[in-house]
Amino acid sequence: MNSAAISRFPIPDLASLPEDVRARIEAVAEKAGFIPNIFLTLARRPEEFRAFFAYHDTLMDKETPGLGMAEREMIVVATSARNQCQYCVIAHGAILRIRAKNPLIADQLAANYRKADISERQRAMLDYALKVSRHAESVDESDYQLLNAHGFDDEDIWDIGSISAFFGLSNRIVNMSSMRTNEEFYLMGRVPRGK
Amino acid sequence: MNSAAISRFPIPDLASLPEDVRARIEAVAEKAGFIPNIFLTLARRPEEFRAFFAYHDTLMDKETPGLGMAEREMIVVATSARNQCQYCVIAHGAILRIRAKNPLIADQLAANYRKADISERQRAMLDYALKVSRHAESVDESDYQLLNAHGFDDEDIWDIGSISAFFGLSNRIVNMSSMRTNEEFYLMGRVPRGK
Amino acid sequence: MNSAAISRFPIPDLASLPEDVRARIEAVAEKAGFIPNIFLTLARRPEEFRAFFAYHDTLMDKETPGLGMAEREMIVVATSARNQCQYCVIAHGAILRIRAKNPLIADQLAANYRKADISERQRAMLDYALKVSRHAESVDESDYQLLNAHGFDDEDIWDIGSISAFFGLSNRIVNMSSMRTNEEFYLMGRVPRGK
Amino acid sequence: MNSAAISRFPIPDLASLPEDVRARIEAVAEKAGFIPNIFLTLARRPEEFRAFFAYHDTLMDKETPGLGMAEREMIVVATSARNQCQYCVIAHGAILRIRAKNPLIADQLAANYRKADISERQRAMLDYALKVSRHAESVDESDYQLLNAHGFDDEDIWDIGSISAFFGLSNRIVNMSSMRTNEEFYLMGRVPRGK
């Protein structure tokens, strides 16, 4: 494997991309300081790029009383680890560290979410996310009752399950395209700013 | 369970929906003669509705030299069966019967795709789709070589894997929301027209 | 694969069969209007044919207060689906549709029995049937207590488990011999008579 | 659990049994010196008793050029061990020791058939038997080719698969009825006669 490759599939020239796709990439590059490989890998198919990020954004760029943005990232890290998706674990681990202002939580969740420093409520959230990820066929009312008892309402449960389901899609695309993880993610959020 | 319910979540009033969402639903209703429940279930969240169907359409409403529309539906039926998604197996089984002009193929694939009346090439296609669905972490170059040897090019392989990944998302949303299957799908494509 | 073949093994000439075996086949042919392939596949070994159908008949051609004939077929469809036995799912799906006078139930059970239109009692029956099918080693008193609480007596439980076990045998023989499904089964029980 | 019980279900009085069932039990008792519990457990349902033993006898009381009687018992022990069936492992382990005139082989096969003192041909036989037992849905022509290359003809392969399938039924009935193993089996065939 060429360790410099971004993915097994060709990466399009940015200049050749549709305006909205290029604008989205330039925006993320300006904010992050680099272009995460998922943008470059999907850009070759603009329709899939647009649908993927539209779905992503509506689930992830949201803060509700029942489900914070850091908690949404927790779901991504825990389910992606079980699906063995290198890019998702490392990139979203970085985002989680930043959103949770916690340099340890991502590695803990990736290794074994049951042993991470999380609340009982978050443990129930992740148990459900993993169930949707691995055994969705057996989800039933008892799952809703358990999560309701932990203070999640039905809309939260839809979000938890949908994030798990959406990243199941993302995990599979990353693995099937052998997408590489940008090196910038590994250290992000680990060292306190100002040090 | 109330056997008349469409899903565990509330269904919005059509009149309350954004114009584009309602238009899409009316279009499918006119074409099919009824509204498939997946449209009603997702409509409550217009952003997710739009992203879901945009992703779906770009992968499924496509005919390429390497991968026909009926073959795309084969992938849906075989992977959804393994994920135990009732709606996807029955609804896309109906579409497959129509596209393939074959009243038997969907039930064969749903039960055991290895014993269905398909070509060796289609068997390789489904083996890969199932691998992406169940063990994407171990996809590697040997999978590409095998599929290339059967005449699939890399873009076809991206399509096969993406369809499997996208319906993995769909399967999980259906199961987590206990979405019911419209009764119209069960018989569709089974009886030759004109009889 | 020759799509016209009945099974991977040779099919004997009906005239060459022992009298009782031929009589049984002629009886089923007269009743059904065709010869289900399981009869033709097993006829080559008359002793196995006799034992197989004797076991089948004593478990399936029985109606008890606790377990109706349609419920017995439900067990066959749900467990055979999990064992990926094409013939058993499709042929017994047809019989179930007829016995339950319900054109939808077989496809629902085959896809995901947890989401089918069945009673809580039938759900418990199928949970147990699946446990015997997949994890019989861990059946214990708690299973009997649960089923007793749903109104099944111990003889019913023996029946449920035996049907699951017997069709586990049948599923394996079908798969190992690549037995084909008769085309007649696919549509049977789907269209109301007289229409 | 009452350690003296034969099974979870009631055992009928021998005098009350149909003549043929009682005769069969008396014959085995005379030959073995005791009544194996499988006979007593099934006798309460004479039809099932007759079908079970008819199927058993036609598969097991047979010696063909390709598959000896000891090899048939090897299949039973190796597949029953994987299904965690105590009665089948211990009772057929005893029969295997006697038929193979080998006091070690049954314990070796029960623990890990891949490490037992068997031929390459027998290893291929057991690999196939285990595949039928655990993953029959994926049996295909490559299995036949491999076994043919080891000198098994198609009738032998039918036998191997059928023995595996039949004892899968037996294993499930034993486990669901918590049938006990007769104490006589444990030591049988371990100590050379005359010592």
Next chain:
Amino acid sequence: MNSAAISRFPIPDLASLPEDVRARIEAVAEKAGFIPNIFLTLARRPEEFRAFFAYHDTLMDKETPGLGMAEREMIVVATSARNQCQYCVIAHGAILRIRAKNPLIADQLAANYRKADISERQRAMLDYALKVSRHAESVDESDYQLLNAHGFDDEDIWDIGSISAFFGLSNRIVNMSSMRTNEEFYLMGRVPRGK
């Protein structure tokens, strides 16, 4: 495979071994009347030999109020059976028969510990040992509470889990080196002394 070989790896000459290693082997040979193959297999690497037996002895040669020596052997037999380790099942099955003064218990546990003649307390002990062996990642406080309720204190639970974990190591070394089982173990403890 050469059925006379002790393991896939070379066995050192006893005379060439470090004094302490040879002394340990001579002691066990004097006590048992033969040298168990695990000693000969590990002796080639004296440091590993010393560490392995030191760990073994501190866990197994111990009798506490909560966990007897026979119960420790039960753990070895039940977990090694699930790991398919021929040597461990047969050799420790022999030791268990002797320590428990019960010629049947080892074969029962090896086949299916849930159906063995053990107490409810021992069943809970083995359930936990198997959980550590197969799913240690999900051990949590509920396991401790359950075992405490059965009268095991936390030190007992450490012992149960450690024995399961240590023999998981042993099982893997035996399987990776294809270590043979000494013939002496098979019959040991089966026939009452003096008969």
Next chain:
Amino acid sequence: MNSAAISRFPIPDLASLPEDVRARIEAVAEKAGFIPNIFLTLARRPEEFRAFFAYHDTLMDKETPGLGMAEREMIVVATSARNQCQYCVIAHGAILRIRAKNPLIADQLAANYRKADISERQRAMLDYALKVSRHAESVDESDYQLLNAHGFDDEDIWDIGSISAFFGLSNRIVNMSSMRTNEEFYLMGRVPRGK
């Protein structure tokens, strides 16, 4: 869970420990700058402590022509990730980063070793280590042949398998005792010295 706890079990006072145990702990503390929790957790049982570290050291503190020290740590990280052992993944991830002088490799291996920047030879090494970890019962000569073809001799293969087996023990003890990971490990080896 008290996030400050070291493990679920009590930690002994260092002053109360046997001389050799305390000396070992002081040595590692001096070298690392802190006491890794595995030392504190095991110290309560000095015999187990001594055996555990003796086994660890003889396998890990070794550099052979066929297997470097960094490669030994690769085996630990890849197998511990699959066993979901938080402490082992994070602590040995740190050691691997240092030994390999590579800040990225540990996170890559923990997420999906098949997608890490490693050689074909190292991929074969890890495939075998994972097979020993998850399916040791099926290790056979073909594994040795494959590894020999990659330049590993039989002693290397013993080492690879033993490291996998030993850390399987370690993973289970960590999970059963809910041992926490020292915070120092998370960042170790990620930032080049001098920055």
